[in-house]
Amino acid sequence: MILKMIGAFLATAALSVVFEAPRKYILHAGIAGAMSWGIYLAVMEWKSNAVIATFVATAILTLISHTMAVICKAPVTMFLIPAVIPLVPGAGMYRVAYSLLYENGPAAAMYGYQTLQLAGAIAFGIFFIDVLFRNRQLLHRK
Amino acid sequence: MDQKLCFETAMLAGEIALCSGSEIFRVEDTMSRILSLTGTDQVDVYATTTGIIATLKCTDGTPLTGVKRIAARSNNLNRIYLVNEVSRAVCAGKISMEEAYDRLCGIREQKEYKAAILNVCLVLAVMGFTTIFGGNRYDFIFAGVTGLILVGMDLLLSKVIYSDFMKDLVKTMCIAFTAGVIGNFVPMVHSEVVIISTIMPLVPGIPITNAIRDTLQGDYMSGLARVAESLVMAVGIAIGAGVGLGLFTLIENSILV
Structure with a gap:
């Protein structure tokens, strides 16, 4: 698990360079990515439900990103976007194409359904925390 | 003022x-x-x-x-x-x-990094993804090879093809084909893990994340536009992976038979 978290750290930190994040925030994005992947793995071990694990991991990741954004006075996007990529269902999309290629309709439908579920879990994970922080910002402005 | x-x-x-x-x-x-x-x-x-x-x-x-x-x-x-x-x-x-x-x-x-650093990091990111998808150390090493191909195709295609859709399609095609070949010669490698890790940087993660945030904040037009953008990218990647794998199976079968 530690090894996987190091892998996630490497992937997100390197991706944040590919997305041209500012130099000083590469480490932040890597840490956020490693933490969210660790949470995902922990929840997976406990509940073994990918949708719940993705939801919890994304929600906590968004929370971390917003906290980092407040501390560093930088846009949330800086940390959120590189770190959310490991959770994005890229494997699911590939498996849909693979199943279609071998004319395995039921498998394609199953993977497609799973991919949509995971995308929805990410959407709500981000949305919930976004709403909380938006309310805080609006209160501050008034 | x-x-x-x-x-x-x-x-x-x-x-x-x-x-x-x-x-x-x-x-x-x-x-x-x-x-x-x-x-x-x-x-x-x-x-x-x-x-x-x-x-x-x-x-x-x-x-x-x-x-x-x-x-x-x-x-x-x-x-x-x-x-x-x-x-x-x-x-x-x-x-x-x-x-x-x-x-x-x-x-x-303004550019924050030199192109060479970007490319090295792209390969590193691809290698990092193999651990996430449960690959072994052989996957880790050979993902570097497909990562290099991704970078090479990037440089090659940027001057030839202007459509992002076609670029992604050709890139994933080459990656899937190479990963298939590697999987054939090195049996310890899971070619599926290698393919998925290498296409992760191409997967529309940012458009889909922004699509969600835009839509739920009430910017429906932009949200839908970004959903369309990510769908097009995903379809391109899926077709590319499919064609690459199909090509590999075709060659594999014709050599074996």
């Missing part, structure tokens, strides 16, 4: 942020904040994924309106960050509007 200059600055800030892949909410917020410095209360900013419209009623009563068409978008977090810094500074009164405009002009061309 020079209201025309203020308007130009806001338009430029919005354009750079949108071209760099910022969310719509942030673009509109940044532009209205800069425009509110003019002191007039009639300010309207309307941004979508493909363009910006802004209007400002000057103190002498004449309206100022600008339209900016955004044709190409790429991901550049550094520019979003710098635009945010400039708008913060100018709104806090730390720098003058002229200085803000000059700084924004500089940001438009």
Whole structure:
């Protein structure tokens, strides 16, 4: 698990360079990515439900990103976007194409359904925390 | 305060942020904040994924309106960050509007990293993904090879093909084919893990994340536009992977038979 978290750290930190994040925030994005992947793995071990694990991991990741954004006075996007990529269902999309290629309709439908579920879990994970922080910002402005 | 200059600055800030892949909410917020410095209360900013419209009623009563068409978008977090810094500074009164405009002009061309570093990091990211998808150490090493192919195709295709859809399709095709060949010669390698890890940087993670945030914040037009963008990218990747694998199976079968 530690090894996987190091892998996630490497992937997100390197991706944040590919997305041209500012130099000083590469480490932040890597840490956020490693933490969210660790949470995902922990929840997976406990509940073994990918949708719940993705939801919890994304929600906590968004929370971390917003906290980092407040501390560093930088846009949330800086940390959120590189770190959310490991959770994005890229494997699911590939498996849909693979199943279609071998004319395995039921498998394609199953993977497609799973991919949509995971995308929805990410959407709500981000949305919930976004709403909380938006309310805080609006209160501050008034 | 020079209201025309203020308007130009806001338009430029919005354009750079949108071209760099910022969310719509942030673009509109940044532009209205800069425009509110003019002191007039009639300010309207309307941004979508493909363009910006802004209007400002000057103190002498004449309206100022600008339209900016955004044709190409790429991901550049550094520019979003710098635009945010400039708008913060100018709104806090730390720098003058002229200085803000000059700084924004500089940001438009700015690159944070050299191309070589970007490419090395792309390969590193691909290798990192293999651990996430449960690959072994052979997967880790051979993902470096497919990662290099990804970078090579990137350099090769940027001059030849202009459509992003076709570029992604050709890239994934080559990756899937190479991974299949590697899997055939080195039995310890899971070619599926290698393929998935290598296409992860191409997967539309940013458009889909922004699509969700835009839609749930009420920017339905931009949200839908971004959903369409990510769907097109996903279809391109899926077709590419399918064709590459199909090609590999075809050759494999014809050699074996």
